[in-house]
Amino acid sequence: MTNTFLNYKAATLFLLSIFPWIQKTLCIICFCEKHCSENQSSGSCEVKSGGHCFVAVKNIWEPEKGEYIQQWTSGCLSSKKIGCIAADIQGTGTWTQMLLITDYHENGSLFEYLQAKILDKTALLKICLSMAAGIAYLHTEIFGTPGKPALAHRDIKSKNILIKRNGECAIADFGLAVRFSSKSGTIDAVSDIRVGTRRYMAPEVLDQTLDVTSFNAFKMADVYSMGLVLWEACRRCTTDFRTSVVDFYSLPYQDVVPSNPSFEDMKLVVCVKRLRPPMPTRWESDTVLYSLRQTILECWHQVPGVRLTALRVKKTLSKLYINNLNNTIDDKNIIV
Incomplete structure (x- = not known):
């Protein structure tokens, strides 16, 4: 997963270029606190920002782009405080990754x-x-x-x-x-x-x-x-x-x-x-x-x-x- 899960600093700069209103705590995403869990189509991980704020990142692959768009639009419309950020970010070669970033809840489900x-x-x-x-x-x-x-x-x-x-x-x-x-x-x-x-x-x-x-x-x-x-x-x-x-x-x-x-x-x-x-x-x-x-x-x-x-x-x-x-x-x- 390391080679394909993007350079987070570059990803963050890209996010800032299209979403300038992103909270300051998300300005520099430094590293994955844990390795991403992965199944056939998506995974999730915990990311720590420069402001010591943990967020959850859902990694959705191209076949599930429709689900990604649905989750982003539904989530953002559901609450002004949901902290939902999404972007299409080009990776290596023709590989495209879509990220859904939300608040991280450490107690789990x-x-x-x-x-x-x-x-x-x-x-x-x-x-x-x-x-x-x-x-x-x-x-x-x-x-x-x-x-x-x-x-x-x-x-x-x-x-x-x-x-x-x-x-x-x-x-x-x-x-x-x-x-x-x-x-x-x-x-x-x-x-x-x-x-x-x-x-x-x-x-x-x-x-x-x-x-x-x-x-x-x-x-x-x-x-x-x-x-x-x-x-x-x-x-x-x-x-x-x-x-x-x-x-x-x-x-x-x-x-x-x-x-x-x-x-x-x-x-x-x-x-x-x-x-x-x-x-x-x-x-x-x-x-x-x-x-x-x-x-x-x-x-x-x-x-x-x-x-x-x-x-x-x-x-x-x-x-x-x-x-x-x-x-x-x-x-x-x-x-x-």
Whole structure:
């Protein structure tokens, strides 16, 4: 990878020539802190700048140029603070590399985080609330300057949610996102309904009944996937702050489908049998987890129109978060 991953100083000078507004901390990218991981089409690495700021760099090859453009435009439109920089940089010979540079989150993905950590109520609600807030923001069209179209992610899963240093979530990987603008009334063309991660696909995606002319249909599919991620996080939360008894980490449907399930595997479980991941009985005796249980049930409902919107989930979790903080303070005062 060393010979092909560019001279970073030259790359930075090129970036500055076309993006003069790049933050000063990214002006001189000095070296790769770690070797880039590489698969068939893309890789990522951590880069340290002259200002001691770590960033994440996704390296996308020519065959995935469409995904690169989609991730860049979706990401930059999603937030004014996302810190998303991209450029086509000519390498050696005819080789062309596209870089997607974003904030680096050292805690990794929620998938990794949940396997290593036990959550208390505050940490759990911070994860759930920030995830719901992020998805609600994506789903919302913003008018004015700068505005943004509404976005549906289409691949919500714990591996595509990053954990920031403060414990909040950041939604990642917009390669499959679709955009909707009410001004033009158009949705990005969708060549295939069944894209994303099969384990997290909504029933209407698995049985291909999703209405591709309705942007709301794409949003409801995101909400179903979000419900599964909420379930993953809740399993790792204690029911009593005095103990550390939790459920082991599990992927959704881990007990009923193979590690790499086919479309037919998932369709049988989700659409035909209408199964959902089991809710631990211990949640029923806990106020926070029981409330989250009710929210999850409404997120992954079989009928898309019955599901909650991401905004409704955000508002519900916001109230739950505030109430939990107040109760935590009261409990500490009682102990003292």
